Structure formats: C-alpha cells, structure tokens
Amino acid sequence: MGFFDFSGGGNMGFGSVKNVKGFTNEDLFEKLSAIKVSFGTPIMGDIFGTQSVMYKNATPYYDIFVRVHKDKIIMGKIGTDGTDSTVTAAQMEAELIMGSKDEENSFADRAVDELLEVIKKLESGEYITITDEAMPANTATGEPISLYMEQKLFSLKPRFDVFDQEKNVVFHVEGDITSHSFTIQQDGREVLKLKRKIAKIMDEYVLVKNGETIAELKKKFRIVNPEVSGTVNGAELRIMGDLMGIDYDIKIGGRKVAHVDQDKAHWSDCYRISIKDEDVQDIVIALAVICDHVSDKDSTWRH
Structure with missing residues (x-):
C-alpha cells in the first residue's frame, strides 16, 4: 500500500475497489445475498436518498454499507438508524484522540475489511459462498x-x-x-x-x-x-x-x-x-x- 493509497483495508473503517466488472447496486445486492459474512445479511436500502446495500445493526451503533460510486465500489461504516448521531460522532472522535478503539469500533472496522475482501474477490471473478471470518473456528466449541x-x-x-x-x-x-x-x-x-x-x-x-x-x-x-x-x-x-x-x-x-x-x-x-x-x-x-x-x-x- 502506498503512502497516499486510500483504498482502505487495515481496519481503517472504509474501502474502495475499482468497478472493473461494471456492477450495479442491484448486482451487488444479488451477489452479496448469496455470501455468508460474520456481521449480518444485506438489504437494499439508502443513505440520505442514495441507493446502497446495507448490513443493518452490524453493531448497536453502526451499519455497514457498500455501493457503486462513479467507477468504484465504496464501503464503510455509518451510524445505525435510531442512534443519536452525536453519540456516534463522539465515538469516532474519541477513537482518533485516544489512538485506539473500543470493541465496537474495532468490530465495525473489521467488518468493512471483511466486506472489502469479498468485493475484491467478486471483481476478480472468484466464486465465494462464505468468508473465513464467518466459518466455524477450529476449536472444541466452534467458537473463537x-x-x-x-x-x-x-x-x-x-x-x-x-x-x-x-x-x-x-x-x-x-x-x-x-x-x-x-x-x-x-x-x-x-x-x-x-x-x-x-x-x-x-x-x-x-x-x-x-x-x-x-x-x-x-x-x-x-x-x-x-x-x-x-x-x-x-x-x-x-x-x-x-x-x-x-x-x-x-x-x-x-x-x-x-x-x-x-x-x-x-x-x-x-x-x-x-x-x-x-x-x-x-x-x-x-x-x-x-x-x-x-x-x-x-x-x-x-x-
């Protein structure tokens, strides 16, 4: 990753991929609906009137979204419906000031990275039905x-x-x-x-x-x-x-x-x-x- 690379990854809470396949938001919804991830199931929604594929309530404070934007597919976390926007903003501000994240921010950012890897595989033509994160753990209980x-x-x-x-x-x-x-x-x-x-x-x-x-x-x-x-x-x-x-x-x-x-x-x-x-x-x-x-x-x- 270069110094001015803004494609995301690395638990930064956002990501973008070149839309080489020419996917529409409807295409993304159809394909993502068939892929199991660790943070929920997608619905077709919108963000302030802009059509987006949404994973609602990935955490109590955050939704995860993905949508087509010009020649790219972008994704990230956003305050969930019913959550006071000032509370969500305060969480993000505290994260920047303290230089570390609480458990909820960490989970939301990792969910975005998980989604980013899925979109990269779809763009490269790979077939995927479940992410590594959504697979059972190699433990006695199947849980981490x-x-x-x-x-x-x-x-x-x-x-x-x-x-x-x-x-x-x-x-x-x-x-x-x-x-x-x-x-x-x-x-x-x-x-x-x-x-x-x-x-x-x-x-x-x-x-x-x-x-x-x-x-x-x-x-x-x-x-x-x-x-x-x-x-x-x-x-x-x-x-x-x-x-x-x-x-x-x-x-x-x-x-x-x-x-x-x-x-x-x-x-x-x-x-x-x-x-x-x-x-x-x-x-x-x-x-x-x-x-x-x-x-x-x-x-x-x-x-």
Missing part, C-alpha cells in the same frame, strides 16, 4: 477462544499473564531484562521461545519450539504503520491492521487465526485476543508480544 494478555508493571523484566474470561491464567510470558528473549509457558512448562535478533537494522524475530525454529519474522519499514510478516511452519504469516493502535489480524497461510485489540477497561496494557485456531494459541501469544514490542519502540521513536 477469548483470552486477555496483561503486562505486569513495575518489573525490571517484561512479564505478561494471559488469562481466560474466568480470570484463570492460561499462559505466562517472561522476557529477559534486554527484551531479547522470551519464554512462553503453559501450566509452568515452556511451550515456545521467542528470540529477537541483535544488530539488525529492522527488527527480526524467531520462534523456537522443542529446540527447532518454527517461525521467522521481520518488521517492515512503513511511514504510517509498521508491519510484521514472515513464515510459520513454512506457511506465510501476515500481521495486518493497526499495530500502533493495537487492532490487527493475524493470518497464517492466508487464513485469519486470531484478532488482537486493546481492552480500554484496564489501566495497564491489556489486550483482547480472539483465537480461531486453538492449535496455534502459543504462536498467537508470541506474536502479540512481538507486536507489543514493535508498537512500544515506534511510539518511543515518534515522540
């Missing part, structure tokens, strides 16, 4: 696993506890005083080791399991927002979204396995982690630690 990662303050060494909704500690993460090496532990046993390579212009990381390197990652330089990518067990890894605002997706082999955002109810660094593949829980925790390190370094550099 909800975890929370909280950094322990007032410690010489970086330390994190990862707990479930009942406040049970599931993972413990502890680094050395230089933040070059971390151990990820489950039930008091090390399940993964994270190492940061020294003397590199751009940060590089490796994940080691049972003595073998299973992942190599590198931070990419970007003026607006850093990006981390690499490979995990031979599959492509991409961490996409807003690392600085702590609102990003983790994709392995082209499929989303987790989402991480910030829990503003806690005064210290506390991240919500939604995991769709329980087989990679330890890897997701390690990646969240990497992103915390990247965002902290970039925040310090910017100030």
